[in-house]
Amino acid sequence: MWIHTVLLRNRFFWHINIPSNATWSWRKILQSRESCRSFFITQIGNGSSTSLWYDYWLPDGKRLIDLLPLRILTSTGLSWNSKVSHIIHDGGWNFPNIPALQPTWNTITFTPLLDREDQCLCRLHPSGAFTIKSAWDFLRAKKQVNNLYHLFWFKGHIPRHSFIMWLASIGRLRTMDRLYGRVTSTTCILCGLHMETHDHLFFECYYTNLVWMSICHKANMHWPRQPWTQLLQWTASYYKQRNDSEHMIARLLLSTTVYFLWFERNNRVFTNTAQTYQTTVETIFQQIRTHIAHMDIACTFPARIRAIWNLQPD
Structure with missing residues (x-):
């Protein structure tokens, strides 16, 4: 018997077939999901579906939780469940005035688009669309093509x-x-x-x-x-x-x-x-x-x- 596990990440589903007698733990499954999250970057619209801290939405494809110590992030007064929309006000940015965060805010040159939903793009393909081929090419070990x-x-x-x-x-x-x-x-x-x-x-x-x-x-x-x-x-x-x-x-x-x-x-x-x-x-x-x-x-x-x-x- 096979257990079919579906892991949800925004609008993307990760399908993993796991034998019922496998020794895998849910911790390992969640760790796999976490590593797959870095394949995607969010293009901000109204910011309502994107995590402020945990999603990859910054221009350089990084996320705030990886850039600065937790002490600095908590000093903003925003909860860990905050969305990007929580730093948007009247159609523009309303960044928390924290000196240590200012260099990060300076990299954000785009403006929110309140009439659009956030869009998740795949970083493995120039088009931004996720394909099995692009994921395979990224994960596999590449060797020189044998000319024979x-x-x-x-x-x-x-x-x-x-x-x-x-x-x-x-x-x-x-x-x-x-x-x-x-x-x-x-x-x-x-x-x-x-x-x-x-x-x-x-x-x-x-x-x-x-x-x-x-x-x-x-x-x-x-x-x-x-x-x-x-x-x-x-x-x-x-x-x-x-x-x-x-x-x-x-x-x-x-x-x-x-x-x-x-x-x-x-x-x-x-x-x-x-x-x-x-x-x-x-x-x-x-x-x-x-x-x-x-x-x-x-x-x-x-x-x-x-x-x-x-x-x-x-």
Whole structure:
């Protein structure tokens, strides 16, 4: 069972779903609400709905309770429940004559608008309107955008292939060099000649290089011979058009090849079964062909691409 808690702040509602068996206390919930209050600033109209002390209504987006000691604030003679309207008289300001407060009063250059209600504006968005996106962008930890993202997540990608491709791009596949000390041999099982690393597996290994060169030749695509990291950077900068069919197929070609090479490597490690590089190439080619043949946009592919992949015209 879930308890749906609604926290009211002026005209804004904060919805928090809390499991009935959660260890949260109401104090923590109220503390969360208090931190959210700073997201909003009040644009004063008649001042009748805005707290004089506790709301963020001053021009610099601050509130009086945070600026001065309580001793000075109480010397005004105004209660803690006072509204901004209590310092408005005859359409103008009637500030308490307290010397310590005078610098704060001097920052208030706008005049009240008695014919309007106070308006609550969100400080997270230039328009003043609250959106979930603006709140999320404010709260989340921001990192630099990965310029390789469009190699993995694009319209028409194959999720499991993109996932393995992503792990390979950040060096997180469990290659033998990452298992050093837990395996008896770190030699590449595909070629049996060198230590298995990400750079070796894609595509310095004799077996994987044959697969990569063969599938590129079969697909009539020419790629530079570069180390793995540089190859990814080149692909990201060269095949970056979102709606270009050739660029989309190139990204599929790379991710599907990486996936089936990793699949073949794991078959050899865990099931002691192996297939020739020609069989792997044909598996990759047919996987891509089947995938793009079932796309809604397959009929719009240029004749050259349809011929390469043996796609039947409508």
